[in-house]
Amino acid sequence: MNNTKAIILGCVIGGAMTALAYTFLLPSDAPSNAAGQSTEPQPLYWVAPMDPNYRRDEPGKSPMGMDLVPVYEESTGGNEGPGTISISPNVVNNLGVRTASVQRRSLHVPIRTVGYVQYNEDTLIHIHPRVEGWVDTLHVKASGEYVKKGEPLYSLYSPELVNAQEELLLAMRRGSDDLISAARSRLDALQMPNEAIQSLMSSKKVRQTITFSAPQTGFVDNLNIREGFFIKPGNTLLSIGALDEVWVDAEIFERQSAQVTVGLPVTMTLDFLPGKTWEGEVDYVYPTLEQSTRTLRVRLRFKNADYALKPNMFAQITIHSEFDSDNVLVPSEAVIRTGTQDRVVLALGDGQFKSIAVDVGRVVEDYTEITTGLIDGDQIVTSAHFLLDSESSISSDFKRMEAPGALPSSVFTEATITDVMPSHNMITVNHGAISEWDWPEMTMDFTVANHVDLTRLRQGMGAHIEISKENDGQYVVTTVHIIDDNADTQT
Incomplete structure (x- = not known):
């Protein structure tokens, strides 16, 4: 009986303790687990590592057999633009990413090549005979010999020169000045040296061989004759070139x-x-x-x-x-050449990178000129950029992100007034194309500023008007220069 009471009492106490544990312990633990689960980021979808267009709603394998990669909301990118990738600082450090600043500097492009030394052809003389004959004596024995102007080169026996000398002596015996002049002119035309002609006229003896001398100082080149050679007009006997x-x-x-x-x-x-x-x-x-x-x-x-x-x-x-000044230069190692496109990886800051297309100009030693695609001060990647480019180029549009240029707040244009509406303080004009705002030629209604006198405006009147853009985005005519045959009036 006592044992039965003890068992019953033990069961009651055990049940009470279990109830207390369930009441106080479980409620405090369950919410924490639920809260912990709610803070974990949930993947939006799973994508193939090598094909961003292959997406699935659950984990799996890509067509290449690779595990699909989860894409979370924070990794999808906001306004960074297509091709922008984000990498944590630890990964950037492990990859060894180095950056450099785009510089604008002078460009000196030395051109290195090879060449061959040649004679100055302005001073290179080729020796040709005017008559046929035989080389009796050759005073120059080999190419490369140095000769001075007036030194003998070769002696020539030519029947034609012998006959021309006899004609001069015959003319002298007859005493005819005309015949003497004609005979001497013929010897000059045959390139008989003037000293030989003077010796002939003074000694009145025909010389069987005539010695020809060097016309300038220099080195003999292309010696094509030897003693006993028969030569005729058209043969190149030798050349003399100066090496100064x-x-x-x-x-x-x-x-x-x-x-x-x-x-x-x-x-x-x-x-x-x-x-x-x-x-x-x-x-x-x-x-x-x-x-x-x-x-x-x-x-x-x-x-x-x-x-x-x-x-x-x-x-x-x-x-x-x-020197060519004002050039955009980058380290040559930063340029990625693919054969069809030249690219660099732009460092956008905060671990963001993007591949952009550039146009390459001249390459000078360690630097490359960029004609379009970069501006002074841009940060580009010079190391580990191939890894970054392989990821960014999958979805990149290869265009740099730029703020739109500031448009002018007012422009002048020529226009024709087609209607005047004083009650509405408006005019209708047909204006020409406005390139500053990329407006084509068209007809528009404009509100007119209060200081413009509408009573002076007439339909069909030509004018030079100023159109201004207000803070609220409205366009207002603020100045009107009336174009008239008799006057040019500002309203």
């Missing part, structure tokens, strides 16, 4: 042709004499491109007083183009 000044023929790419003009300074180095630099200038820019190489030939001129520069030497050339 030389030409250098160089080639530049087609895209560089606009940067090269006559007179630009040029520096040149050669491997045979390291450390020495020659200074010259652009002497001539050829008018046509080489069809096979698509390059443009440029002729350079250099002084060569010590004869160190020799024809056919290979030279490294730097053409110093003029």
